[in-house]
Amino acid sequence: MASMVEARDPYTGGHLWRVSQYSRILAEYGGLPPNTVARIALGGFLHDLGKISVPDAILNKKGGLTVEEYAVIKTHPEVGSRLLSDHPLADLACFAVIQHHETPDGLGYPHGLAGDQISLDGSIVGICDAFDAMTSTRPYRKGMSIENALTIIQANLGKQFHLEWGKKFIELGESGFFNRMVGHSEPGIALQECPICGPTMVVSKNHQHGDHIYCRACGSEALLQKEDSNLTVKMTGRQGTAKDLIPEINNDLLNSLIQESGKYIPTATILSKSSWYQSFRAFLRRLLSS
Numbered sequence: 001m002a003s004m005v006e007a008r009d010p011y012t013g014g015h016l017w018r019v020s021q022y023s024r025i026l027a028e029y030g031g032l033p034p035n036t037v038a039r040i041a042l043g044g045f046l047h048d049l050g051k052i053s054v055p056d057a058i059l060n061k062k063g064g065l066t067v068e069e070y071a072v073i074k075t076h077p078e079v080g081s082r083l084l085s086d087h088p089l090a091d092l093a094c095f096a097v098i099q100h101h102e103t104p105d106g107l108g109y110p111h112g113l114a115g116d117q118i119s120l121d122g123s124i125v126g127i128c129d130a131f132d133a134m135t136s137t138r139p140y141r142k143g144m145s146i147e148n149a150l151t152i153i154q155a156n157l158g159k160q161f162h163l164e165w166g167k168k169f170i171e172l173g174e175s176g177f178f179n180r181m182v183g184h185s186e187p188g189i190a191l192q193e194c195p196i197c198g199p200t201m202v203v204s205k206n207h208q209h210g211d212h213i214y215c216r217a218c219g220s221e222a223l224l225q226k227e228d229s230n231l232t233v234k235m236t237g238r239q240g241t242a243k244d245l246i247p248e249i250n251n252d253l254l255n256s257l258i259q260e261s262g263k264y265i266p267t268a269t270i271l272s273k274s275s276w277y278q279s280f281r282a283f284l285r286r287l288l289s290s
Contacts, residue, residue, distance in 0.1 A: 001083070003254070005048050007247035008059065014185030014202065015132055017253060020044035021181055022128035023096075026169050036120075038264040043096025043121045044128060045257060050080030050097070060217075074109045077101055092265065095119040100126045105159045123162040127153065127169050130161070135182045137198040146173055146182055186253050192233045194220055203231055204250050214240040216247065 002016050023044035027037040051059065054076060058069045065073065081098040084090040099113065099122025106114030108126075118126075134149040150173045157166045172178065184190050185202045192201035194215035201215050201222060209226035213233065219240045222233035 001049055002046050003247075003249045005051050007249075008052060008056070014191065015136060016045050016048065017186060017257075018132045018181055018184070019047060019125065019128045020257065022131065022169075022178065023125050025172060025177060026124055026128065026165065029172055030124075030165065030168050032120075034264040038261040039092050040096065040121050040124055041257070042261050043093045044125045046080070046084075046093040047096045047100045047125050047129060048076065048080070049083055050076035050078065052083075053079045074101070078110050095121040096125040098122070100129050102126065103160045104162055108160075118162070123165050127161050127166055131169070131173075131178075132182075137200070142198060143183070146178060150174065186250065188229070190231065192222070192224075192231065194218065194222075195235060196220060201233060202248075204248070204252070206252070212236070212240075212244070214244050216245055219245055 006014075006016060020041050021044075024037055024041035027040045032040070054072060058065065058072055061069070077098045077100065081094060084094055084097060098110070099119055102108040102111065102113040102118045102122055103126070104115055104118065106112050131149050131153065134152060135143045135146060137143040150170050153161055153166055154170055157163050161169075180188065183199055186204060189203050189205060191199035192203055192213065194200050194217065197215050197217040197220075200217050201213055203213060203224060207213065207224055207226075209224065211224045213222050213224050214220065215222075221236045221238045221240050221244070223236055225232045225234060
């Protein structure tokens with residue numbers, strides 16, 4: 001479900017993975033129990049699910065948004081919540097999805113929640129989402145430095161960002177915990193630079209030396225060069241075909257997230273919240289008593 005979002009937004013370049021990882025690290029640093037950490041990491045990965053409803057003309061606009069266009073963007077938390085509503089695992093991600101743009105000062109969206117009305121999941125994922133948005137390159141601006149992003153978070157503690165969790169995030173950032181994640185699409189693999197669009201070219205660990213990779217924002221083709229752990233790309237001057245530009249789903253990365261989370265989220269807890277499972281249990285009880 002999360003991959004549908006990245007498939008539509010060529011500038012995302014691992015945004016969901018990064019927010020998930022920042023959220024996991026922050027939750028662990030804050031001393032939360034493993035099952036809560038796993039839940040928040042999953043929420044971080046799914047938080048932007050509702051963006052699949054945003055028109056391409058707005059999602060990929062190369063310029064600032066109008067008031068009307070921003071109003072459309074602001075619908076994505078509720079859309080994501082609706083998409084999850086009947087899923088048996090919805091409780092694992094629902095608060096991160098619907099509340100990651102709520103702010104302690106009550107000026108966030110979609111419901112203008114304030115202070116303690118905002119869940120733990122929403123508070124943590126909201127900080128991590130904003131940090132990645134600030135440090136990532138978009139069609140209309142280059143990503144800022146980690147230092148500048150942390151300064152903005154510091155200036156908005158207790159207003160846009162949860163006071164205590166924001167402080168912990170800044171501590172982690174100043175200690176260099178995020179240096180190997182900013183601008184990366186998976187562990188140890190940085191986004192490669194398209195000369196037209198910036199760092200938008202995604203490389204996975206499955207790519208080999210000599211493979212062709214493509215910028216999905218402008219379609220430019222590049223030749224991947226791997227030497228030990230160093231990656232570089234050489235632009236070929238050609239454009240990718242429609243087949244070349246089909247989004248790739250990184251199943252290895254998804255499987256890793258699911259396996260890691262599955263260690264800490266008991267199956268019994270998940271099933272107990274599932275309506276179909278409850279119906280099945282009721283059916284078995286009736287069958288056994290007859």
